[in-house]
Amino acid sequence: MAGEILDNRGRGDASWNWPSIHPEGRKFGIIALAISLFFLLIMDWEIVGWPLLGLTAFVFAFFRDPERVVPQGDDVIVAPADGLVSLIAQVEPPRELVGDDGLGSAGLTPLPVTRVSIFMSVFDVHINRAPISGTVKRLIYMPGKFMNADLDKASEENERQHILIERHDGLLIGFTQIAGLVARRIVPFVKPGDILAAGQRVGLIRFGSRVDVYLPTGTDSAVLLGQKVVAGETVLARIGTQKLIEGVAQ
Structure with a gap:
């Protein structure tokens, strides 16, 4: 969709997609995921691992980078x-x-x-x-x-x-x-x-x-x-x- 022209008369092609994760945030998400898996799979501390896994999902969501349709016009x-x-x-x-x-x-x-x-x-x-x-x-x-x-x-x-x-x-x-x-x-x-x-x-x-x-x-x-x-x-x-x-x- 990036770079595609869409208008109010139906031109273009629009569909829902999962938003991408900006590269700036991927490293934080991967670190959080690794820590949560360590507590879940290695230490078997579910009381710590599951909340950390939830935090991992939040980190990835925070750095989401959806496409936007930008209005055009000189004013x-x-x-x-x-x-x-x-x-x-x-x-x-x-x-x-x-x-x-x-x-x-x-x-x-x-x-x-x-x-x-x-x-x-x-x-x-x-x-x-x-x-x-x-x-x-x-x-x-x-x-x-x-x-x-x-x-x-x-x-x-x-x-x-x-x-x-x-x-x-x-x-x-x-x-x-x-x-x-x-x-x-x-x-x-x-x-x-x-x-x-x-x-x-x-x-x-x-x-x-x-x-x-x-x-x-x-x-x-x-x-x-x-x-x-x-x-x-x-x-x-x-x-x-x-x-x-x-x-x-x-």
């Missing part, structure tokens, strides 16, 4: 992460993404923009994806704390990684991968200079975390606070569209 910004929209606020972008980088590459303006925060629980897919197509202009890692990623101040105090993507027409989108209470490592799949397609995999955060997206000036969120979004599939915003959207929790 579309897709969600970079699976999870819950936990915060929507008007804020100034991180200083690491603002202004010239010293090498002649422009960054975001320091004016307040809409920030959409997506909280990923340990049960969500943790592969993060590019919100737009373009070139990676900055990738900046920042050490920090490991507070609850659901807190607003996690954007400035937690361990995090900023990514800035420039579209072919010069439009810039910045987003930040933020570690949380359990997360202890942010793993990038890209580097500055890489050319990405919208929805392309850019990295992962191990075991629960958050992603902040800084929308362009004049663009409001197309998702609601409390909504569940899907990386690479949910339309997070449409560039240049400002519209109040309301929903009812029920």
Whole structure:
């Protein structure tokens, strides 16, 4: 299915498949499996082996990497992460993404923009994806704390990684991968200079975390606070569209 065109008139071929396990997680799953089999088959300690076998299944599930059908369109910004929209606020972008980088590459303006925060629980897919197509202009890692990623101040105090993507027409989108209470490592799949397609995999955060997206000036969120979004599939915003959207929790 990867790379295949599908549309709303039935073009393409879709079928359900077991999601693959990302290579980054296979080693953890194999280690957990080996330990659980050791206790089950060698030590005959079922009281330890069976829970460890359950943990093995969880590890493999955590690193699942399903295919996604990415909406296409010049005005579309897709969600970079699976999870819950936990915060929507008007804020100034991180200083690491603002202004010239010293090498002649422009960054975001320091004016307040809409920030959409997506909280990923340990049960969500943790592969993060590019919100737009373009070139990676900055990738900046920042050490920090490991507070609850659901807190607003996690954007400035937690361990995090900023990514800035420039579209072919010069439009810039910045987003930040933020570690949380359990997360202890942010793993990038890209580097500055890489050319990405919208929805392309850019990295992962191990075991629960958050992603902040800084929308362009004049663009409001197309998702609601409390909504569940899907990386690479949910339309997070449409560039240049400002519209109040309301929903009812029920």
